[in-house]
Amino acid sequence: MLPNLTPDVDLAAELFDGLRAGSIDGEGVTRDAYGPGERMAHALVRAAADRIGLDSSVDVAGNLYMTLPGADRAAKRIILGSHLDSVRQGGNFDGAAGVLAGLAAVAGMKRAGFVPGRDITVMATRAEEAGAWFPVSYPGSRMALGLMKPDGLAIARQDTGRSLADHMKEEGLDPDAVSRGEHALGPHNVAAYLELHIEQGPVLDAEEIPVGIVTGIPGSRRLRAGRVVGEYNHSGGTPRKYRRDAAAALAELAYRMDEEWCRLDSMGHVLVCTFCTLATTEDAGFTKIAGEATFQLDVRSVSPHACDLMFEALHRFMEEIAARRGVHFDCGPETGSRASPMDEGIRAGLKRAAEALGIAHREMASGGGHDAAAFAEAKIPSSMLFVRNQNGSHNPREAMRMEDFAAACAVVQRWAAEAAQ
Numbered sequence: 396m397l398p399n400l401t402p403d404v405d406l407a408a409e410l411f412d413g414l415r416a417g418s419i420d421g422e423g424v425t426r427d428a429y430g431p432g433e434r435m436a437h438a439l440v441r442a443a444a445d446r447i448g449l450d451s452s453v454d455v456a457g458n459l460y461m462t463l464p465g466a467d468r469a470a471k472r473i474i475l476g477s478h479l480d481s482v483r484q485g486g487n488f489d490g491a492a493g494v495l496a497g498l499a500a501v502a503g504m505k506r507a508g509f510v511p512g513r514d515i516t517v518m519a520t521r522a523e524e525a526g527a528w529f530p531v532s533y534p535g536s537r538m539a540l541g542l543m544k545p546d547g548l549a550i551a552r553q554d555t556g557r558s559l560a561d562h563m564k565e566e567g568l569d570p571d572a573v574s575r576g577e578h579a580l581g582p583h584n585v586a587a588y589l590e591l592h593i594e595q596g597p598v599l600d601a602e603e604i605p606v607g608i609v610t611g612i613p614g615s616r617r618l619r620a621g622r623v624v625g626e627y628n629h630s631g632g633t634p635r636k637y638r639r640d641a642a643a644a645l646a647e648l649a650y651r652m653d654e655e656w657c658r659l660d661s662m663g664h665v666l667v668c669t670f671c672t673l674a675t676t677e678d679a680g681f682t683k684i685a686g687e688a689t690f691q692l693d694v695r696s697v698s699p700h701a702c703d704l705m706f707e708a709l710h711r712f713m714e715e716i717a718a719r720r721g722v723h724f725d726c727g728p729e730t731g732s733r734a735s736p737m738d739e740g741i742r743a744g745l746k747r748a749a750e751a752l753g754i755a756h757r758e759m760a761s762g763g764g765h766d767a768a769a770f771a772e773a774k775i776p777s778s779m780l781f782v783r784n785q786n787g788s789h790n791p792r793e794a795m796r797m798e799d800f801a802a803a804c805a806v807v808q809r810w811a812a813e814a815a816q
Contacts, residue, residue: 397812398509402804403502406443407495408797413439414479415487423484423791428522428529429457429552429562436479440494440519447502449517454579455572456538457521457563463501465513465815471586473511473815475500475807476518478535478766482527486793488593492782492800494519496591500808511815513586520766522559528552529559530619532732536769541578548573581773587741587814588770591807593795594781595763595788605799606756606806607781608745612768613667613695613761614734616702620689620727623648625720627678627686639721642675642685647716648709648724649673649690655708659701666696667762668705697734697760735768741778741810748809754802763788780806 417435418424426432437459444451444461451461462472477493497517504511521535522528531550537543548560548570555562560570569577594600599607625641649670656668671691679685694705713724742758749756761779770777782803785794 397809398507400507400509400808400812401503402496402499402801402808403506404499404797404801404804406502407499407800407804410440410443410495410498411487411491414491418481420484424481424487425483425485426479426481427554428480428524428527429559429566433480433521434566436491437519440479440498443498444517447498447505449501449505454539455569455577456535457566457568458535458539458579459519460579461498461501461517461519463504463511463515465511465515467513470513471584472514472516473586473811474516474518474580474588475591475811476516476520476588476766477590477592478520478523480522480524480528482524482789484791485789486791488784488793488795489595489788490523490592492593492795493591496800496804496807499804500811503808504812509812511812513815515811515815523766528554532764533766533769534559536766538573539578539580540769540773541576541581542769542773543573545574580775582775585770585775587738588767588775588777589741589780589807589810590765590767590777591780591782591803592765593784593788593793595784597787598759599757599781599783600785602757604755604757605783605802606749606754607759608742608749608756609737609761609779609781610742610758611697611737611760612735612765612771612779613697613763614699614702614732615693615695615764616706616729616731617694618690618692618726618729621692622725622727623688623690623722624725625686625722626684628684630682630684633684638684639686640684641688641722642679644716644720644722645673645688645690647720648712651712652705652709655705659704664696664701664704665698665760666694666701666705669693695762697736699734702731732764732768733772735771735777737767737771737778738776741776741814744810744814745778745780745806748806748813752802752805752809754806756806
């Protein structure tokens with residue numbers, strides 16, 4: 396029989412305000428990975444953990460662990476966590492909501508005098524926002540789990556051009572220990588990982604449901620340096636049949652890929668396809684036919700087959716467009732990640748918790764990548780809980796309501812108390 400527990404949402408609200416004040420950057424917030432913004436955020440939440448009376452520690456990669464001790468300290472722990480870095484000019488809730496939900500949950504347990512059967516640890520990971528800082532997925536959690544290859548430490552931060560290792564050293568951390576394979580977590584000492592996160596799309600808000608139980612994190616196939624090469628020529632003096640227009644060729648490719656997405660969607664394939672950039676180069680200008688254009692493509696799905704179908708169409712379309720328009724496509728290197736289904740046992744536990752609390756919920760796939768994918772890759776049972784959020788994510792207008800956050804925290808707390816027995 397679980398005691399009557401209530402998360403300390405007031406503590407979370409205080410910390411949200413502190414994070415915003417410490418990282419405001421115009422309208423939005425910027426908490427740079429392995430830099431001053433993330434450093435400030437980790438110091439703020441660690442100070443709160445110290446006030447609560449949690450046991451705090453930091454691993455060789457700088458990930459922060461704030462632990463409510465359990466009755467059996469040798470038992471595998473439960474981890475509640477997420478990240479504290481943000482994109483540039485982002486919102487205040489992405490990532491931070493998961494860390495503060497964990498703190499709210501364990502603070503409420505401690506206030507009630509509840510001692511779990513095993514340790515419950517709130518984890519603040521480093522550098523989750525790979526697209527904004529380091530072009531590698533989940534470096535902080537991957538280093539914690541021993542999944543980072545040593546050559547990953549040489550990857551440069553995209554704004555400074557300096558390596559991940561250099562930035563870690565600047566933070567007083569030990570990249571050489573990472574190279575030696577030292578890591579804090581694994582299936583030997585973690586029973587389960589749960590990550591609360593704001594939903595990054597409109598589904599929960601549109602359906603008026605506060606909480607989503609995540610079924611899986613998508614895999615991806617990505618092109619970051621695609622090019623179309625045609626021929627520069629005079630925009631007034633060159634008839635259509637003599638043109639090798641790179642911009643028109645790229646526009647056609649984007650349109651046809653969107654039509655293919657629509658076709659696959661009608662057949663029941665769940666995926667997203669985004670041309671993140673479509674641009675002519677600096678040599679383009681008024682009165683010129685574009686001789687070169689560049690693009691970035693991001694295809695994601697929980698189903699690898701759906702991603703493959705889109706890339707099969709991509710290569711077919713490029714061949715057809717190139718032959719007809721006299722251009723050449725160069726995809727550049729392809730990157731990607733594997734899909735990560737979430738643990739069915741944890742999902743069932745979250746459903747029981749939500750139903751016991753009378754909190755409306757639905758199951759749904761994640762659209763974005765999250766640290767939970769790294770934990771799943773490490774063979775640790777992992778899952779996620781989404782909380783309704785207005786105005787999307789990765790922008791200053793993130794607008795998660797605190798009453799929705801409180802409902803999600805209650806689900807997290809009840810699940811963790813049950814799982815830690």
